[in-house]
Amino acid sequence: MHDKQMGETGIYIHIPFCLRKCPYCDFYSVAETQLGKTESASLKSRFVTALCRETEAAGRKYGRASRNGEERQADTIYFGGGTPSLLSSDEMGDILTAVRKSFSVADDAEISIECNPVTASGEKLKAFRELGINRLSIGAQSFDDNVLRTLGRLHNPADITRTVEEAQKAGFDNISLDLMFAIPGQTEKSWEQTLRKALEPEPQHISFYSLEFMEGTPFADRLEKGRMRETDAEADRRMYERCLEILTEAGFNQYEISNASKGEEYICRHNMKYWSLEEYLGFGPSAHSYMIGADGRGQRTSNMNSLERYLIGWEKSGAAGESAVETFTENSLSEDVCEYIFTGLRKNKGINLRRFRNRFGKDLWEFYGRDVRKEFEDYVSAGFASESDGNIRLTVKGMNISNRIMALFV
Numbered sequence: 001m002h003d004k005q006m007g008e009t010g011i012y013i014h015i016p017f018c019l020r021k022c023p024y025c026d027f028y029s030v031a032e033t034q035l036g037k038t039e040s041a042s043l044k045s046r047f048v049t050a051l052c053r054e055t056e057a058a059g060r061k062y063g064r065a066s067r068n069g070e071e072r073q074a075d076t077i078y079f080g081g082g083t084p085s086l087l088s089s090d091e092m093g094d095i096l097t098a099v100r101k102s103f104s105v106a107d108d109a110e111i112s113i114e115c116n117p118v119t120a121s122g123e124k125l126k127a128f129r130e131l132g133i134n135r136l137s138i139g140a141q142s143f144d145d146n147v148l149r150t151l152g153r154l155h156n157p158a159d160i161t162r163t164v165e166e167a168q169k170a171g172f173d174n175i176s177l178d179l180m181f182a183i184p185g186q187t188e189k190s191w192e193q194t195l196r197k198a199l200e201p202e203p204q205h206i207s208f209y210s211l212e213f214m215e216g217t218p219f220a221d222r223l224e225k226g227r228m229r230e231t232d233a234e235a236d237r238r239m240y241e242r243c244l245e246i247l248t249e250a251g252f253n254q255y256e257i258s259n260a261s262k263g264e265e266y267i268c269r270h271n272m273k274y275w276s277l278e279e280y281l282g283f284g285p286s287a288h289s290y291m292i293g294a295d296g297r298g299q300r301t302s303n304m305n306s307l308e309r310y311l312i313g314w315e316k317s318g319a320a321g322e323s324a325v326e327t328f329t330e331n332s333l334s335e336d337v338c339e340y341i342f343t344g345l346r347k348n349k350g351i352n353l354r355r356f357r358n359r360f361g362k363d364l365w366e367f368y369g370r371d372v373r374k375e376f377e378d379y380v381s382a383g384f385a386s387e388s389d390g391n392i393r394l395t396v397k398g399m400n401i402s403n404r405i406m407a408l409f410v
């Protein structure tokens, strides 16, 4: 039922440390500013030991064989967080050794690391590159000092440029910049200037996300108390469209709602797994995994959202395994189909109908019926979606109302 080589999997590694918490962020991490230097170093060292144990336990469970008996090979490894660049190159080296010991890693594996300006010196970047890390995703967010202050970021625009230049000197030739728009106080002009500045050092990839007020964050609290205002939907749309125009002029191709690269070779292969509902294993506190069971159904697990409990669990259980997992759910067929469509329609190439049939054993329109097909065709006639070359996809206009179109497939 699955259409791709079953032996391949992505590996996500969550590094749960940040210098300081940004007030809009809901990713799980512990702020170093709340720890002393000694405590921080000791926590990191305990974390790396626990993470290596988790990796090795997963290797024993999944590393040998995929569900059809082939050797399971890791073809992407992604260090996210948190701020992975806060780890030393020795710590990163220990983690990669554990991964390579537990899984066969493809020779051409994409190995990415998220990095924040001011957390990685040229020397550290060089050491990361020597470890085989070949893709850098830099959390730039903005080139406007005021906007960076609003976001509570610790770097300034010059730090971003310096980090990109140092990364290039260290031998990175696959660099992505993460940018944010629709931030309170940010003008459309400031956003345009950020985009132009971001293009100056010639990165190969740009991610562009509209700010979301995530529940439980200080930003959501300020919004609720009327101390912050959301950018109106119309300005948000204009910023998004302007971003696409500027990136297209600069030779980038959008390949997903919020991502564009300078050619196919720079598409983030790891993230494409999420949008194609392919297998990936996640290690570290709060990390998620999606694996396909012997019956073809998706199985999701998520690790506990607490560094403390994660450490205690692995320190107590030693190599017993599975102690980090907090929830396990098995998708029903319709949940898998729904997720496949929701993530698939985020991609510019959309969903290939033949692949859908190979994966789920049934035609997409047979699955959804005539009424949904008719409604989708109405979106096609109105220019919001298209169906050609055996693919269904959203147009740029359709991506602006993606939630409405995707709702058809719930």
Ligand code: SF4
Pocket: 017, 018, 019, 020, 021, 022, 025, 026, 027, 029, 081, 082, 083, 116, 139
């Ligand atoms: S540095 Fe990144 S992960 Fe850490 S708090 Fe800020 S946005 Fe979140």
